[in-house]
Amino acid sequence: MLKEILMPILSLGGMSLLFGTGLALASKKIGVETDPREEEVQEALPGVNCGACGYPGCDGFAAAVIAGNAPVTGCPVGGASVAKKLGEIMGQKSEVNEKQVARVLCAGDCDNAVEKYNYHGIEDCVAASMLADGSKECGYGCLGLATCVRVCPFDAIYITKKGIAEVDREKCTACGICVAACPKDLIEIIPYSSLVQVACKSKDKAKDVRKACKVGCISCKICEKVCDYDAIKVENNIASIDYEKCVDCMVCAEKCPTKAIYADFEHAVV
Amino acid sequence: MEYAGKLFMILLSTLLVNNFVLSRFLGICPFLGVSKKVSTALGMGAAVTFVMALASLFTYIIQYTILDTLGLEYLQTIAFILVIAALVQFVEMVIQKMSPTLYQALGVYLPLITTNCAVLGVAIINIQEKYDLLQTLINGTGAALGFTLAIVLMAGIRERLELSDIPEPLKGFPITLITAGLMSVAFLGFQGLIK
Numbered sequence: 001m002l003k004e005i006l007m008p009i010l011s012l013g014g015m016s017l018l019f020g021t022g023l024a025l026a027s028k029k030i031g032v033e034t035d036p037r038e039e040e041v042q043e044a045l046p047g048v049n050c051g052a053c054g055y056p057g058c059d060g061f062a063a064a065v066i067a068g069n070a071p072v073t074g075c076p077v078g079g080a081s082v083a084k085k086l087g088e089i090m091g092q093k094s095e096v097n098e099k100q101v102a103r104v105l106c107a108g109d110c111d112n113a114v115e116k117y118n119y120h121g122i123e124d125c126v127a128a129s130m131l132a133d134g135s136k137e138c139g140y141g142c143l144g145l146a147t148c149v150r151v152c153p154f155d156a157i158y159i160t161k162k163g164i165a166e167v168d169r170e171k172c173t174a175c176g177i178c179v180a181a182c183p184k185d186l187i188e189i190i191p192y193s194s195l196v197q198v199a200c201k202s203k204d205k206a207k208d209v210r211k212a213c214k215v216g217c218i219s220c221k222i223c224e225k226v227c228d229y230d231a232i233k234v235e236n237n238i239a240s241i242d243y244e245k246c247v248d249c250m251v252c253a254e255k256c257p258t259k260a261i262y263a264d265f266e267h268a269v270v
Numbered sequence: 271m272e273y274a275g276k277l278f279m280i281l282l283s284t285l286l287v288n289n290f291v292l293s294r295f296l297g298i299c300p301f302l303g304v305s306k307k308v309s310t311a312l313g314m315g316a317a318v319t320f321v322m323a324l325a326s327l328f329t330y331i332i333q334y335t336i337l338d339t340l341g342l343e344y345l346q347t348i349a350f351i352l353v354i355a356a357l358v359q360f361v362e363m364v365i366q367k368m369s370p371t372l373y374q375a376l377g378v379y380l381p382l383i384t385t386n387c388a389v390l391g392v393a394i395i396n397i398q399e400k401y402d403l404l405q406t407l408i409n410g411t412g413a414a415l416g417f418t419l420a421i422v423l424m425a426g427i428r429e430r431l432e433l434s435d436i437p438e439p440l441k442g443f444p445i446t447l448i449t450a451g452l453m454s455v456a457f458l459g460f461q462g463l464i465k
Contacts, residue, residue, distance in 0.1 A: 015352060023360060026363055
């Protein structure tokens with residue numbers, strides 16, 4: 001009776017003890033030393049492994065921070081709060097970067113843009129753009145087939161009812177994955193506070209733009225002339241804003257004849 | 271010669287006819303969880319192969335030196351889990367020391383193998399079929415290769431499914447389950463290979 005109870009306990013317990021001490025000894029002998037701070041850094045990071053920092057996942061970035069190869073502000077997703085935490089762990093001061101968001105620079109939805117043909121292929125912008133630059137008359141416009149929506153790890157992009165992609169400013173972390181994924185290079189990372197953007201990327205001449213889209217930039221240079229701050233320039237048939245110089249006065253957006261310049265009038269401060 | 275023939279039969283049987291994933295339905299979790307990309311599927315397969323071969327060896331030793339001699343066969347399951355868990359921990363340590371690159375590539379899959387029922391399954395089947403040491407090793411390796419084959423095939427199909435036009439309600443997991451079912455039916459075709 002006693003034997004039937006004791007034997008299993010002893011044998012299993014013995015095996016466990018053997019394995020346990022074996023593993024403990026092995027870890028002492030061949031275990032790899034890790035910096036205890038590395039775990040702290042990993043804890044502080046968002047842990048979504050988006051790769052926006054340029055390292056393979058959050059653990060890769062943590063290792064680089066510990067090794068001193070990456071700045072504590074290197075995580076664009078975590079922003080200022082994570083940078084501060086990492087700074088505390090590493091004993092460094094962290095400069096706070098301004099929050100940024102992604103923006104789809106095209107307003108050529110189904111009301112504004114002209115279609116060239118009906119596309120019934122693979123539901124993917126990259127595939128569609130291989131067929132004569134996509135189904136839109138404008139070769140630069142958003143195709144609305146949601147390639148950016150699928151790659152976004154934060155669920156921050158959606159396709160509007162009118163068929164173009166738009167970024168949810170509150171969810172967006174400016175990780176930049178959609179920027180790389182868009183075959184039309186339509187998405188840009190802009191300062192969160194910026195209220196004025198040129199929502200067009202067409203490098204076509206005015207005549208072609210007019211034919212293809214109601215809200216395209218026709219490079220008339222009116223914006224350039226009305227800007228008091230030298231912040232908007234027309235080059236290669238397209239206006240572009242220097243966000244460092246722009247003060248969001250919105251004069252260019254008011255004067256733009258095709259309304260290719262978008263301004264968030266609701267949040268205007270001037 | 272007859273013995274070599276038997277070994278070959280064991281290998282063929284465990285690889286194709288009684289494929290662990292598609293015929294015995296063991297190790298379904300990683301089969302569905304880690305089969306989105308061919309590269310990660312291959313990594314998982316390699317890790318499982320390594321652990322399964324070693325686990326077969328060690329459980330064989332434990333069974334015949336400790337459990338059988340002490341008459342504790344009923345402790346088989348719990349003892350085997352103990353062995354496998356310790357083994358995976360040890361393998362993880364060795365790989366981390368020897369090749370940090372491989373360690374990084376395998377990542378979280380390595381500790382996950384501890385709870386892969388295919389590993390426990392192969393250890394128990396080895397004992398049930400009363401295989402000797404060489405047959406045990408062949409069976410363990412063959413089963414793991416069969417697992418790798420199934421998961422890589424699945425990953426290849428899923429990579430293509432990503433770009434296919436699938437009816438809305440079937441998108442994502444449902445179509446994956448249907449695919450797995452069809453693959454299993456296809457593997458049933460190997461049934462006639464061995465009597």
